[in-house]
Amino acid sequence: MHARHAPAARRFKSTAVIACALLPLALMGAGTAFAAQVQPQAAVNAAAEFGPLKHIKAGVLDVAYVEQGPTDGPVVILLHGWPYDIHSFQDVAPALAAKGYRVLVPYVRGYGETRFLSAQTPRNAQPSALASDVVAFMDALQVERAVLAGFDWGARTADIVSALWPERVKALVSVSGYLISSQEAAKAPLPPSAELQWWYQYYFATERGQAGYEKDRHAFAKLIWQTASPKWAFDDSTFERSAKALDNPDQVAITVHNYRWRLGLAQGETRYDPLEAKLAKLPSIGVPTITLEGDANGAPHPPAEAYAQRFTGKYEYRLITGGIGHNLPQEAPQAFTKAVVDADHL
Secondary structure (H helix, E strand, C coil), X not given: CCCCCHHHHCCCCCCHHHHHCCCCHHHHCCCEEEECCCCCHHHHHCCXXXXXXXXXXXXXXXXXXXXXXXXXXXXXXXXXXXXXXHHHHCCHHHHHHHCCCEEEEECCCCCCCCEECCCCCCCCCCHHHHHHHHHHHHHHCCCCCEEEEECCHHHHHHHHHHHHCHHHEEEEEEECCCCCCCCCHHHCCCCHHHHHHCHHHHHHCCHHHHHHHHHCHHHHHHHHHXXXXXXXXXXXXXXXXXXXXXXXXXXXXXXXXXXXXXXXXXXXXXXXXXXXXXXXXXXXXXXXXXXXXECCCCCCCCCHHHCHHHECCCEEEEEEECCCCCCHHHHCHHHHHHHHHHHHCC
């Protein structure tokens, strides 16, 4: 889930998301509240299986991904987070494909059928490595530009690609906004209530935590789903369908490294040092962007007023109401789909 955001943390409030809908338009852009049209659970469960999976060698990975829509359509890449998987976009992807988009939904390193090509490659999950994976994926598929859209780890990755490789990004949709941070920024302590929400980050910093996640990763993931989306009434079959992605042999190593790296407890790879140095300066994002937030997001996230100024191009903020939590594309697929299409036309 999200990186600690030092500027936002100093203003952390449990009610910040709802309050931000009332901020002045000069600060927020076109701030708007959208009521989510949530599909009944039965309709979700009746949906066709998401797939079939394709594979392509890209950078250090053999990437497993789903592709939908016309091959000559404008490209949208949908990026999932932890502890979720590509099924977060099971309803979004066909909706975008029906609108003429070529939709690509890759499993992140350490998830599903995505595998490292070499046993010698470090199981590294620092932010710039995950972003580099997306660029390598685009290169392998000969995609010059794409709309990027994601949540959680996926939103951070989309933010980073948009900041460091803006020429490759046509537009951006980012749940919870600007999530770029650095190890230095993560050193700043948060208010106690905010630190409490990061309990799993500190758990993963211990060998006990790594062993616990290895032993009970499905139960661990379900707890995160429940606390991050307290009003989402997902059923067991919906959860288990996605939880299978956590059985990847590199999942524990990738998850633990991601959170330890954020706290400065794990090293990254030196080849990414130049990228991390750029990210440490909190670069602005100039591509057309829509940021989204659910009104019942139980996961740590920065208040919208903390990041609006980071988006220097055409920009809109949208609050999605109706008890929508952290996994916004799966909980409110129509709102997420609309944001992708609208961002593409900003």
